[in-house]
Amino acid sequence: MSAYREEPTISLYSNRSSFKWVVLGVALIISAGSIVYTNELVKQIRDRERKQIDLYASTxxxxxxENDAPNLIFVMEEIIQANNTIPVILTDEFGKPEHYRNIPAADKIDNDRVRKRFLLNEIKDMMTEREPIMVTLTDDNNQIYGYKNIYYRNSFLLTQLKYYPYVQLSxxxxxxxxxxxxFNYSRxxxxxxxxxxxxxxxxxxLGTPLSSLIAWVEYFKETFPDQKDVFIELQKDVDRLEMITERFSNIGSVPQLRQERVFDLVSEVVKYLEKRISTKVSMTVQAFPNEEITCSINRPLFAWVVENIVKNAVDAMVGKGAITIKIMKVSDGRVAxxxxxxxxxxxxNRLTQVFKPGYTTKKRGWGLGLALTKRIVENYHGGRIFVKDSELNKGTTFRILLKS
Ligand SMILES: Nc1ncnc2c1ncn2[C@@H]1O[C@H](COP(=O)(O)OP(=O)(O)OP(=O)(O)O)[C@@H](O)[C@H]1O
Ligand SMILES: [Mg+2]
Incomplete structure (x- = not known):
C-alpha cells in the first residue's frame, strides 16, 4: 500500500499552468499599457486639432x-490652405454648406445638389463627434449681422490612431x-x-522471453507431472505476463472493439484483484437493469482501466473500506x-488534475494510472471519464461513459 504525501508532486504540468498565468498577466499589462498610451496620444492630437480649427475659425x-488688410489676408489664407488633414464644412447663416475641405468623397460628386445633400449628411455625422465652432459676422459698426458655423471631425490620422491599438492587439x-x-497540436x-x-x-x-517461458512451463509440466501444483502457480504468472503484453500491444496499435458483457468483464477483474488486496476491502459489482448490458470494448484495455481505478480506490482507503461498481444504461443509450x-x-481543485500525467500524491506513484485510463477510455473507446463526485474523507466516484 502506498504512503501518501502532504502535497502532490510538482509536475511539469502544474509548473506550466502557473507559467501560463504569468504569460497572460504580462500580455494583459502590455495591452493595457499600449491602450492607455495611445489614448493619451489621441487626446493630445485631438486638442491640437481643436486648436487648429479654432485658428481656422478665427481666420x-x-x-x-476685415477686408482692408491684403497682406494679412494672404497669411490667413495660407492658414486655411494649410489644413489638409481635418475634414471641415463651413455653412452660411442659413445652415447651407458654403465651403468644405478634406472631404474626398464630396470632391468626387459632380452634381451640385447631390453634393450639398451629401455635405448636409456629413454635418449631421460631424455633430455627433465634435461641437461646431461659430463664426460671428459683424459689419463696419461692429454690429452682428449673422453667423456661420464650422463643422469638423477628427482627422483620418486621429481616427486611425484611436483604433490602432485594438487592431494591433487583435x-x-x-x-x-x-x-x-x-504548438498544442504538435505536443x-x-x-x-x-x-x-x-x-x-x-x-x-516482452514477446520473446515470454514465448520461451510458455514453452518451458509446458515442458516442465510434462517432465515433472508430480510437481503439478507448482506449475499451476507458474502458469498463472505466465498468463498474467501474457495479459500485460497484450495490453501494451493493444495500446501500441488500433485496438479491435467487440460487443462484450460489461458485467462479466468487470467481475473478472474484481475477482482477480480481490485475491491480492486486503480482506478489509469489500468489492461489489451491480448491473442495472440486468447483467446483459453489452457495449463495444477492447477486453484487455478495458480490464486495465478498471484495474487502475480500483487500485487507486484501494490506495485511497488505506486498506479498509468498500468499493462499489455500478454498471447501468443511461438515458441517451450510453453505458455508465x-x-x-x-x-x-x-x-x-484537483478533480481534473488527477488525469494529468505526472500528477501523484503517492510516495511510490508515477501519476500515470489515470492518464493512461483517460487515454484508453477517450482515444480508444470514444468514451468519457471524469470524477462524478468526491468528498474529502468520505469517498470518490469515478464515472466512465461508453457508447453502447
Ligand atoms: N479514488 C481516489 N481517491 C482519492 N484520490 C485519488 C483516487 N484516484 C486517484 N486519486 C489521486 O489521483 C492521483 C493520480 O492517480 P494516478 O492513478 O494517475 O497515479 P498514481 O496512482 O499516483 O500512480 P500510478 O502511476 O502508480 O497509478 C493519485 O496520486 C491520487 O492522489
Ligand atoms: Mg494509480
Whole structure:
C-alpha cells in the first residue's frame, strides 16, 4: 500500500499552468499599457486639432469682417490652405454648406445638389463627434449681422490612431492563438507517438522471453507431472505476463472493439484483484437493469482501466473500506460504469488534475494510472471519464461513459 504525501508532486504540468498565468498577466499589462498610451496620444492630437480649427475659425471670422488688410489676408489664407488633414464644412447663416475641405468623397460628386445633400449628411455625422465652432459676422459698426458655423471631425490620422491599438492587439491575439493551436497540436501528436512507440516496444521486448517461458512451463509440466501444483502457480504468472503484453500491444496499435458483457468483464477483474488486496476491502459489482448490458470494448484495455481505478480506490482507503461498481444504461443509450470508494476523497481543485500525467500524491506513484485510463477510455473507446463526485474523507466516484 502506498504512503501518501502532504502535497502532490510538482509536475511539469502544474509548473506550466502557473507559467501560463504569468504569460497572460504580462500580455494583459502590455495591452493595457499600449491602450492607455495611445489614448493619451489621441487626446493630445485631438486638442491640437481643436486648436487648429479654432485658428481656422478665427481666420475665417477675420476674413469675413476685415477686408482692408491684403497682406494679412494672404497669411490667413495660407492658414486655411494649410489644413489638409481635418475634414471641415463651413455653412452660411442659413445652415447651407458654403465651403468644405478634406472631404474626398464630396470632391468626387459632380452634381451640385447631390453634393450639398451629401455635405448636409456629413454635418449631421460631424455633430455627433465634435461641437461646431461659430463664426460671428459683424459689419463696419461692429454690429452682428449673422453667423456661420464650422463643422469638423477628427482627422483620418486621429481616427486611425484611436483604433490602432485594438487592431494591433487583435492581430497579435489571433497570431498567438494560431501559434498556441499549432504548438498544442504538435505536443499532442508527440505525446501520441511516445505512448504508442513505448507501448509497442514494450510488447515487442516482452514477446520473446515470454514465448520461451510458455514453452518451458509446458515442458516442465510434462517432465515433472508430480510437481503439478507448482506449475499451476507458474502458469498463472505466465498468463498474467501474457495479459500485460497484450495490453501494451493493444495500446501500441488500433485496438479491435467487440460487443462484450460489461458485467462479466468487470467481475473478472474484481475477482482477480480481490485475491491480492486486503480482506478489509469489500468489492461489489451491480448491473442495472440486468447483467446483459453489452457495449463495444477492447477486453484487455478495458480490464486495465478498471484495474487502475480500483487500485487507486484501494490506495485511497488505506486498506479498509468498500468499493462499489455500478454498471447501468443511461438515458441517451450510453453505458455508465460508476466506481465508488469510501476513501480519502479528492480536493475540488484537483478533480481534473488527477488525469494529468505526472500528477501523484503517492510516495511510490508515477501519476500515470489515470492518464493512461483517460487515454484508453477517450482515444480508444470514444468514451468519457471524469470524477462524478468526491468528498474529502468520505469517498470518490469515478464515472466512465461508453457508447453502447
Ligand atoms: N479514488 C481516489 N481517491 C482519492 N484520490 C485519488 C483516487 N484516484 C486517484 N486519486 C489521486 O489521483 C492521483 C493520480 O492517480 P494516478 O492513478 O494517475 O497515479 P498514481 O496512482 O499516483 O500512480 P500510478 O502511476 O502508480 O497509478 C493519485 O496520486 C491520487 O492522489
Ligand atoms: Mg494509480
Amino acid at each position: 475665417l471670422e477675420y476674413l469675413a469682417n 492581430i497579435i491575439a489571433i497570431f498567438g492563438l494560431i501559434i498556441f493551436a499549432v 499532442t501528436a508527440e505525446q501520441n507517438r511516445v505512448w504508442v512507440g513505448l507501448a509497442k516496444e514494450t510488447a515487442h521486448q 460504469v460508476d466506481i465508488s470508494d469510501t476513501g480519502k476523497g479528492i480536493a475540488k
